[in-house]
Amino acid sequence: MAPREVDVTALVEQARAGSARAVARLITLVENDHPALREVMAALAPHTGNAHIIGLTGSPGVGKSTSTSMLVSGLRARGLRVGVLAVDPSSPFSGGALLGDRIRMTDHVLDPEVYIRSMASRGHLGGLSWSTPQALRVLDAAGCDVVLVETVGVGQSEVEVAGLADTTLVLLAPGMGDGVQAAKAGILEIGDVFVVNKADREGADNTVREIRHMISLGDRTEPGLWRPPVVKTIADRHEGLDEVLEALDKHRAWMADGELHRRRVRRAGAEIEAIALAQLRARMGVLGHGDDLTSAAEEVVAGESDPYAAADRVVAAL
Amino acid sequence: MAPREVDVTALVEQARAGSARAVARLITLVENDHPALREVMAALAPHTGNAHIIGLTGSPGVGKSTSTSMLVSGLRARGLRVGVLAVDPSSPFSGGALLGDRIRMTDHVLDPEVYIRSMASRGHLGGLSWSTPQALRVLDAAGCDVVLVETVGVGQSEVEVAGLADTTLVLLAPGMGDGVQAAKAGILEIGDVFVVNKADREGADNTVREIRHMISLGDRTEPGLWRPPVVKTIADRHEGLDEVLEALDKHRAWMADGELHRRRVRRAGAEIEAIALAQLRARMGVLGHGDDLTSAAEEVVAGESDPYAAADRVVAAL
Structure with missing residues (x-):
């Protein structure tokens, strides 16, 4: 894509004034790794830090879209501006399609106070794709009070969403994610709030009990530590919505005593590190094109050098 | 593991003199990322570059161990010293177990001219685990004429083995890897030699035809380019062994005209880059512990800085 001139200041002002179009353009700049991105991020920086970033994760079939839609309704009823970022780590598709295919979200696509965006996560380096945190910055600076980040729970992505969010909501459904499976998948450690959706199905109470039991076995029962609540919902009927919102509020209030700041510093640190490594990598030269790297490889x-000595020289040459 | 004093010079001398024990210890140093590793690699460097590194990959069930064993027999019959490195990218196990469970290889475990080693691949950064190339250096410097690197074909690992080897041998079996599947998996691009094992099974000729057809559709038919041969084998009876060895010889001879050097430079470059990035990452400080990184994240x-500006400062501080 050829760089186009972008009036960053105007775009950021428009986004902050509520232009969904400007928000969409900014996220597209993020996705395309546009040359203006540095300027965009610098312009956004003073306006960030207000949104409550909530990560939603769970296996396919637990009702993530329906639950997201329910939460959006509940947050809108409170008069809040809401962003929704759906990250698909497995999708090779990129370019930021709107979620046209996600029927459940059509309730909200015409609401000017709701920004909905789908992203393919790419370019992992050290485990963090930094287009997602940057898109979160855009939504945050655009005045969203809450941003929901939804990831398909496929392996690592469940754990990664926890790194992106202030609060991580883990969705389960009866018979799909029992306690032992949850423990194996590592989601017991990352969940701040557990929601057992499809609670009208057989086994829902069992799933709740099992998750509670597994949580009680963890090290989260000391005084002052957060003990993740387990809430039942039937998302398509909005049953349990108030309880979920209350759990999210409580978690945010609990975090206010330092934990929110700690989480955000950790997150920013990971983001900075990923960007710094990418810069260093670019400086070293794309494999086989960087002169220093190629002569070191030769x-x-x-047999005149070994990879460690060569790496020392490449690093010194940066 | 507490660092122990290691007499690197003696160990390298013993390994070069044919001590399997010394070779094993050196690979263990690699696996444990031992402090003496830099010294080991420097001592090995002048003795590397002689071994023909052959990557073997294929889906589970195609007969990789049997084929490896067959090749070892054939290479031993020529009087060559052979190394076998089995890399399991999915295994959380590490510590370099001998392949005690791999019955097919028991034919060779008592042969002093055959080194067999199993490794878990770990610590990917930028896609390359550099314990494997380092273990290959050990086997190369220890005087192996040929080193076979066997990886379980699970997703990316098939493509990664191509990055480790001079010659990549792709194993297929009738009905398992037809041409279209091979194309989808990206193995048509990486294979220098294709072997259809279990050739006594129904459909073997079909598989051969399909692979040949898919190869003919690629861009490898120009004069001077290598056109991967497709060979049939029945590995447990050693049928087709001579044809496979001949194909490997021909590929090596073809590579002598510059391609071998280009592949090795590309490989060394990737290895150096991975080590350099790891060093830089370590310098930045483990997430949240490095002072510069933490203050930048704060x-x-x-909202006083953005991740790009912060990354610039972290990089400048290195």
């Missing part, structure tokens, strides 16, 4: 192949 | 959270 010496290693000739 | 500023980003406070």
Whole structure:
């Protein structure tokens, strides 16, 4: 994509004034790794830090879209501006399609106070794709009070969403994610709030009990530590919505005593590190094109040097 | 593991003199990322570059161990010293077990001219686990004429083995890997030699035809380019062994005209880059412990800086 001139200041002002179009353009700049991105991020920085970032994760079939839609309704009823970012780590598709295919969300697509965006996560380096945190910055700076980040629970992505969010909501459904499976998948550690959706199905109470039991076995029962609540919902009927919102509120209030700041510093640190590593990597030269790297590699192949000594020289040359 | 004093010079000398024990210890140093590793690699460097590194990959069930064993027999019959490195990218196990459970290889475990080692691949950064190339250096410097690197074909690992080897041998079996599947998995691009094992099974000729057809559709038919041969084998009876060895010889001879050097430079470059990035990452400080990184992250959270500007400062501070 050829760089286009972008009036960053105007775009950021429009986004902050409530233009969904400007928000969409900013996220597209993020996705395309546009040259203006540095300027965009610098312009956004003073306006960030207000949104409550809530990560939603769970296996396919637990009702993530329906639950997201329910939460959006509940947050809108409170008069809040809401962003929704759906991250699909497995999708090779990129370019930021709107969620046209996600019927459940059509309730909200015409609401000017709701921004909905789908993103493919790409470019992992050290485990963090930094287009997602940057898109969160856009939504945050655009005045969203809450941003919901939804990831398909496929392996690592469940754990990664926890790194992106202030509060992580883990969705389960009866018979799908029992306690032992949850423990194996590592989601017991990452969940701040557990929601057992499809609670009208057989086994829902069992799932709740099991998750509670597994949580009680963890190290989260000391005084002052957060003990994740387990809430039942039937998302398509909005049953349990108030209880979920209350649990999210409580978690945010609990975090106010330092934990929110700690989480955000950790998150920013990971983001900075990923960007710094990418910069260093670019400086070293794309594999085989960087002169320093290639001449170092030639010496290693000739047996005149070893990879460690060569790496020292490449690092020193940066 | 507490660092122990290691007499690197003696160990490298013993390994080069044919001590399987010394070779094993050196690979264990690699696996444990031992402090003496830099010294080991420097001592090995002048003795590397002689081994023909052959990557073997294929889906579970195609007969990788049997084929490896067959190749070892054939290479031993030529009087060559052979190394076998089995890399399991999915295994959380590490510590370099001998392949005690791999019955097919028991034919060779008592042969002093055959080194067999199993490794878990770990610590991916930028896609390359550098314990494997380092273990290959050990086997190369220890005087192996040929090193077979066997990886379980699970997703990316098939493609990664191609990055480790001079020659990549892709194993298929009738009905398991037809042409279209091979194309989808990306193995048509990485295979230098294709072997259809279990050729006494129904459909073997079909599989051969399909692979040949898919290869003919690729861009490998120009004069001077290598056109991967497709060979049939029945590995447990050693049928087709001579044809496979001949194909490997031909590929090596073809590579002598510059391609071998290009592949090795590319490989060394990737290895150096991975080590350099790991060093830089370590310098930045483990997430949340590095002072520069933490103070930069604090500023980003406070909205006083953005991740790009912060990354610039972290990089400058290195």
